[in-house]
Amino acid sequence: MDKERLTAREAxxxxxxxxxxxTTKGDGALQMRCPRCGAxxxxxxxxxxxxxxxxxxxxxxxxxxxxxLPIMTVTYLGAKEPNTIIEGIEHFIQSGEYFIAxxxxxASILVPIFKVVGIMLIMTSIxxxxxxxxxxxxxxxxxxxxxxxxxxxxxxxIAVMVALVNLGTLTTITPAxxxxxxxxxxxxxxxxxxxxxxxLIWEGA
Amino acid sequence: MTKSQLKTxxxxxxxxxxxxxxxxxxxxxxxxxxxxCFCPRCRSxxxxxxxxxxxxxxxxxxxxxxxxxxxxxxxxxxxxxLGLEQSANVIQWVSALFRTGFHMVGIVVLFxxxxxxxxxxxxxxxxxxxxxxxxxxxNLGSFFRFYxxxxxxxxxxICMLGILVSIxxxxxxxxxxxxxGLFCFVLLLTITLLASVTLDEHKYWSSIKDVKSxxx
Numbered sequence: 469m470d471k472e473r474l475t476a477r478e479a480x481x482x483x484x485x486x487x488x489x490x491t492t493k494g495d496g497a498l499q500m501r502c503p504r505c506g507a508x509x510x511x512x513x514x515x516x517x518x519x520x521x522x523x524x525x526x527x528x529x530x531x532x533x534x535x536x537l538p539i540m541t542v543t544y545l546g547a548k549e550p551n552t553i554i555e556g557i558e559h560f561i562q563s564g565e566y567f568i569a570x571x572x573x574x575a576s577i578l579v580p581i582f583k584v585v586g587i588m589l590i591m592t593s594i595x596x597x598x599x600x601x602x603x604x605x606x607x608x609x610x611x612x613x614x615x616x617x618x619x620x621x622x623x624x625x626i627a628v629m630v631a632l633v634n635l636g637t638l639t640t641i642t643p644a645x646x647x648x649x650x651x652x653x654x655x656x657x658x659x660x661x662x663x664x665x666x667x668l669i670w671e672g673a
Numbered sequence: 674m675t676k677s678q679l680k681t682x683x684x685x686x687x688x689x690x691x692x693x694x695x696x697x698x699x700x701x702x703x704x705x706x707x708x709x710c711f712c713p714r715c716r717s718x719x720x721x722x723x724x725x726x727x728x729x730x731x732x733x734x735x736x737x738x739x740x741x742x743x744x745x746x747x748x749x750x751x752x753x754x755l756g757l758e759q760s761a762n763v764i765q766w767v768s769a770l771f772r773t774g775f776h777m778v779g780i781v782v783l784f785x786x787x788x789x790x791x792x793x794x795x796x797x798x799x800x801x802x803x804x805x806x807x808x809x810x811x812n813l814g815s816f817f818r819f820y821x822x823x824x825x826x827x828x829x830x831i832c833m834l835g836i837l838v839s840i841x842x843x844x845x846x847x848x849x850x851x852x853x854g855l856f857c858f859v860l861l862l863t864i865t866l867l868a869s870v871t872l873d874e875h876k877y878w879s880s881i882k883d884v885k886s887x888x889x
Contacts, residue, residue: 475697
């Protein structure tokens with residue numbers, strides 16, 4: 469990397485992550501606040517690595533019940549049929565809705581796994597002090613952060629179906645335990661990408 | 674800025690910005706409308722200058738607020754099977770989740786589809802009004818900061834995709850008719866997306882500083 473380039477940290481400046489105002493770093497005794505927007509200022513996000521690891525491990529554990537337990541129960545003429553996420557995708561494939569099957573497969577299965585594994589890889593690369601692929605790792609994180617929230621899709625599908633398919637003894641749809649676990653996976657992965665500080669990738673570059 | 678300059682004099686933050694993604698110090702430029710500035714090192718978008726950002730965002734946030742209540746309380750769609758009928762609006766989605774005992778999922782849906790989108794529009798309207806009319810209203814900085822932090826938790830567009838997926842899932846099971854609520858929901862979603870496209874966060878932050886100095 470270009471040795472002539474200077475970072476805010478090296479220049480003794482704090483960058484506000486909310487309003488992007490640069491402030492000269494004080495003696496460190498006091499918690500500094502941004503003079504423009506009032507946000508707490510830190511050189512790097514507080515305990516970024518530890519918090520992100522904790523949230524990622526939480527997501528990883530929650531991924532198992534979210535995928536293995538049924539996410540909704542369809543009752544048709546008194547017969548209960550619990551469905552997991554995978555079984556829901558199979559239904560779409562059987563009825564020939566391949567496009568929707570692919571969307572659900574991406575949003576509900578691939579994205580959460582890709583997100584957890586992807587951020588874990590980036591964190592490992594930081595802890596091993598790898599100095600290569602910096603731009604690519606930053607780009608990968610940006611993509612992960614952007615697509616992560618789309619995993620919530622399945623939760624909205626359940627909300628719509630449960631409210632609408634409530635036709636007494638004919639047919640009803642109720643949520644099943646995986647719905648709660650799945651919502652928790654999406655929330656904890658979103659929090660993980662917020663506690664992670666991308667500037668750590670570039671430390672020492 | 675170079676390391677050799679650092680040795681000779683203290684760094685004055687005036688006229689400089691730092692990349693939020695890689696911490697590189699960059700000299701601030703004032704480009705014209707439509708220009709996107711990238712970090713030369715990590716290629717993150719530093720800022721994107723928009724045309725008439727304050728007026729457009731103000732109008733859009735106000736329009737969004739008008740459509741908010743109809744989008745939440747009017748029926749989105751109605752299901753009809755063997756003479757049995759069931760319609761639902763957004764509030765009923767949440768109450769159905771509560772009724773079936775899934776309170777946590779209900780709260781997530783309530784916040785991502787109703788509470789946060791409403792707060793986002795209100796905050797955007799408040800801050801845009803203050804900037805447009807150079808009013809020194811309370812807590813502009815904190816409010817706009819709150820807006821930015823909540824931004825990704827408003828999930829109207831994802832919910833819309835969810836509605837489309839459920840329509841495809843249900844279309845073989847029963848007859849579906851679309852309500853006026855769906856129309857309002859699509860408008861609310863479109864307006865919210867447009868407002869975040871026209872919003873120029875860089876311009877807003879520099880105006881918030883101006884508002885403070887405007888009244889001493």
